[in-house]
Amino acid sequence: MQGKIVALLPMKGNSERVPNKNLKDFSGKPLYHRVLDTLLCSNYISTIII
Known part of the structure; x- marks a missing residue:
């Protein structure tokens, strides 16, 4: 199970x-x-906050 990672x-x-x-x-x-x-291509990141 993968957790949610926020960048x-x-x-x-x-x-x-x-x-x-x-x-x-x-x-x-x-x-x-x-x-x-680069962040959008990651399979591990679920949310990106700018």
Whole structure:
């Protein structure tokens, strides 16, 4: 029996060192899309909270 795993994806709109870091293009998609897509592909994660 598999338990429910909740993934937290913390993002803030502004970064001190890299402005708009999560929205910057990273191989054709914004950085946060890359991380979110990876979480969505997991068979172990049932819920993702951003």
